[in-house]
Amino acid sequence: MKYNSIVIKVASLLISLHLVGCTTMERTIELWPKDNIPNQKETxxxxxxxxRDILRISKVQKPTLExxxxxxxxxNGKAVLIFPGGGYGILAYDWEGTDVARFLADRGIAGIVVKYRLPSDETQTDKHNVPLIDAQRAIKMVRSRAGEWSxxxxxxxxxxxxxxxxxxxxLGTKYNNRVYESxxxxxxxxxxxxxxxxxxxxxxxxxxxxxxxxxNLLGKEPSEKMIQEYSSQFHINSETPPTYLVHAMDDEVVPVANSEYFHSMFNVKATAKSELYLFEKGGHGFGLAQDDPILRKWPINLxxxxNSL
Structure with missing residues (x-):
């Protein structure tokens, strides 16, 4: 019995040492308690x-943090929540999500991928609020677990x-907007x-x-009020956090004017700093761009x- 006890203690120590030596620790957590997801219909x-070339996730029903x-x-105590793109129709989950999280974790920053719900008339009411609901909850949850995750x-x-x-x-301009009940x-x-x-x-x-x-977010004929409400450049204020923007000038999917609007309005309204980096070529959706000798510089610069903040 004494011998068995020693073996168990040694095994436990080896497991602990192995975990400490791992490059990352991964876990997935649901954002909401079961059967208590705001703005969700039963379907x-x-x-x-x-x-295919990337992992596309759609029709998200249970949002999570990975x-x-x-x-x-x-x-180094820093963390970044990651919101993959996909036109509010899908999530480019690995290309603009888990790949980025691993890149950050390898450099000492906790990378946390948010699998947020996509707007849907079938599964939600007030669909335009749903991604922000999940985004607000996500960053609150990370803060609530900050001590546990160092x-x-x-x-x-x-x-x-x-x-x-x-x-x-x-989220960065409407973090105080009450879009769900606590x-x-x-x-x-x-x-x-x-x-x-x-x-x-x-x-x-x-x-x-x-x-x-x-x-996908507002419907095909949104009112002018809704357009204004969800155009982020109009909601920058003195408390908007420092912002780093990257865009390719030849982007034919999302015009570079989007980043320029935000950056120019930021300089007028905010007290923090905004930095805008434009690449002459790159198109849209280049992710970490590890195969491009020019574009691949953006993650390192980031x-x-x-680390300078």
Missing amino acids: NIEEVHEQ VFLPENAKA INKNEIGIIGFSAGGHLAST IDEIDKESARPDFMVLMYPVITMGQETHLGSRN IDWI
């Missing part, structure tokens, strides 16, 4: 995963790609990001928008910017 619709924590020796509550940022950039910019202690946390990164983002819902994103 038989199920989530769809389609793996958490990638850095190795203890590398961790994250500094005051160093939690967000990054969004394309339509995910629209959601990130909406349900637990998590909702007492702040939803304000400490910094924002907007990658080839949809910003305006006006003429220079990405029409697919606007149709790390320097985050």
